[in-house]
Amino acid sequence: MEWFADLLKHYPELAIFLTLAFGFWIGKFKIGKFSLGTVTSVLLVGVLIGQLHIDIGAPIKSVFFRFFLPWDIVLVRSSFAG
Numbered sequence: 001m002e003w004f005a006d007l008l009k010h011y012p013e014l015a016i017f018l019t020l021a022f023g024f025w026i027g028k029f030k031i032g033k034f035s036l037g038t039v040t041s042v043l044l045v046g047v048l049i050g051q052l053h054i055d056i057g058a059p060i061k062s063v064f065f066r067f068f069l070p071w072d073i074v075l076v077r078s079s080f081a082g
Contacts, residue, residue, distance in 0.1 A: 005052045012056045019046045
């Protein structure tokens with residue numbers, strides 16, 4: 001398992017994409033009427049992978065922040081549209 005942690009530390013982009021992939025995969029499962037959903041699943045997988053202390057570089061952080069920013073603006077505008 002240590003080789004996997006070393007791989008993710010060496011390629012932090014892989015850690016981000018695996019977090020998204022596993023989160024979406026886990027989010028599809030249902031137990032009876034209960035489902036975590038994709039958002040919760042991605043957050044939980046992110047917390048688990050975050051325990052490996054992977055250092056994400058500044059350029060990668062800014063790219064993913066810019067992916068998030070337009071959605072944040074849309075959600076804020078729609079919540080005040082009333």
